[in-house]
Amino acid sequence: MACDLILVLDAPSPRDLAPVLRQLQGTVRWVKVGLEMFTACGPDAVREIADYGFNVFLDLKLHDIPNTVAKAVASAARLPIGMLTVHTSGGREMMQWAAKSAHEHAPHLLLLGVTVLTSMSAAGLAETGVAASPEQQVVRLGRLATDSGLRGLVCSPLEIAPLRSALPPDIALVTPGIRPRDARGDDQTRIMTPGDAARTGATFIVVGRPIFQAPDPAAAARAILAELSTA
Numbered sequence: 764m765a766c767d768l769i770l771v772l773d774a775p776s777p778r779d780l781a782p783v784l785r786q787l788q789g790t791v792r793w794v795k796v797g798l799e800m801f802t803a804c805g806p807d808a809v810r811e812i813a814d815y816g817f818n819v820f821l822d823l824k825l826h827d828i829p830n831t832v833a834k835a836v837a838s839a840a841r842l843p844i845g846m847l848t849v850h851t852s853g854g855r856e857m858m859q860w861a862a863k864s865a866h867e868h869a870p871h872l873l874l875l876g877v878t879v880l881t882s883m884s885a886a887g888l889a890e891t892g893v894a895a896s897p898e899q900q901v902v903r904l905g906r907l908a909t910d911s912g913l914r915g916l917v918c919s920p921l922e923i924a925p926l927r928s929a930l931p932p933d934i935a936l937v938t939p940g941i942r943p944r945d946a947r948g949d950d951q952t953r954i955m956t957p958g959d960a961a962r963t964g965a966t967f968i969v970v971g972r973p974i975f976q977a978p979d980p981a982a983a984a985r986a987i988l989a990e991l992s993t994a
């Protein structure tokens with residue numbers, strides 16, 4: 764199965780990234796708008812990015828009571844987006860209400876369940892009271908999410924193989940925690956290279972800093988797309 768790149772737009776405003784976005788129009792298909800840009804610029808940022816011709820993944824990681832999340836999904840579904848995230852730790856009922864709302868308001872919206880954040884180590888997870896390993900917890904939450912009606916998950920690339928064994932093959936696996944082999948350490952702990960993630964079975968890889976901290980971000984994005992095409 765082919766793996767595609769999602770370019771992370773972690774900046775306060777689309778204006779900050781305009782030169783790179785113009786260079787990558789027609790090359791990169793998907794971009795991700797996250798908490799930084801959405802908090803600063805709101806839905807206008809999503810519309811502006813969509814106007815460039817990109818498919819937008821709105822990464823809001825919704826996590827609240829079922830009614831509140833369902834209504835937030837309905838609001839988000841009015842925007843030109845193709846993917847939206849909720850936290851699987853919100854539980855079965857929250858995800859069922861979210862899936863129903865997405866189905867009613869935007870049937871083609873891919874609602875993704877965030878499992879265990881890619882920044883969390885086993886020790887960090889244990890501190891939150893979860894005795895399971897990240898892999899065990901991701902598989903548990905992945906099963907719960909798909910039982911609740913979600914068709915895609917956000918996980919680290921380290922959990923792709925166990926999730927592929929545990930879940931139906933059509934479940935989309937979207938993986939941040941992507942780093943080049945020689946990467947300096949940062950807040951991501953469960954990491955893999957783009958090519959290895961693709962070969963392991965990621966549907967999408969999500970990449971931000973390795974592209975935007977490169978001297979030529981557009982060239983870095985193109986290099987990752989080339990790596991994916993030969994994986």
Ligand SMILES: O=c1ccn([C@@H]2O[C@H](COP(=O)(O)O)[C@@H](O)[C@H]2O)c(=O)[nH]1
Nearest residue numbers: 771797879880881939940969970971972
């Ligand atoms: O578990 C998760 C869920 C979401 N993210 C988001 O992905 C990007 C990763 O950016 P990098 O700069 O490549 O680390 C970022 O927007 C996160 O909010 C994640 O990293 N892990």
